[in-house]
Amino acid sequence: MTQIYTQNDLVRYVFKETTKEEESGIEDELLVNNDLIDFYIDASEVTRKLKELDLEPSEKTVQAILDYSRTVGVHS
């Protein structure tokens, strides 16, 4: 029986939560299904963009963390 892949399956594919078998099936489906390929392109673009939202804390906060890591008696 041929597996039918939905946009929800594609979401799992974009976030790498599919099995190898599903991956292969979805990739075959993407070659022939225009709705799926359109969604895949949009979803990929958005997730790439989301990865770029990379905010940096202040040096002061980082230093406070490092100071604490040195002053607390961790070491056995």
Add this chain to the structure above:
Amino acid sequence: MKKYLISDGGLISLYIKGDNEAFRELVERHKNRVFTSIYLIVKDRARAEDLLQETFIKVIDTIRRGRYNETGKFLPWILRIAHNMAIDTFRKNKRYPVVMMEDGNNVFDTLEFAEEPVENKKIREDTVEKLRNLIQDLPENQRKVLIMRSYLDMSFKEIAESTGVSINTALGRMRYALINLKKKMKQNNIVYDPNLYPK
């Protein structure tokens, strides 16, 4: 051996044995990711800074007490700690505070970026600001799934269990989040330009 080549677990083992530089490497490696995930929940920079500190303090204390699970993965663990703290804070402060500086600028404007050409830096800052706003404007259910998957590294199964819905519902919410974000990105002219992000 160069610290950046060592796994997170390896760095923690070194830290336990007395290597403070190993912990520094761990902080440098993950601070942005943890900070970003906190910030997207609490929407206030000063609070996010405090929570980042509290998160790492909890990490250090857990390691100190010998309660760190060495078979687990460090990043999902610290992200979960950060998320729980951020959610608790968000619930206590249900307003959306906007912290303004004396000159009238939002503190978000003070974010520092690595050295890069001025034009690229400005474009990148504008894009980050716009993208942040678009995420905040999503319906809560969609925003939650988006943050949990994209920034807290939770699987859809974990998201479903955490939010009390089926995996299909969680996937559907992510699907709509992506569709809505794409629509808004197009309206706001936010496009992916690999030249601006040389990672």
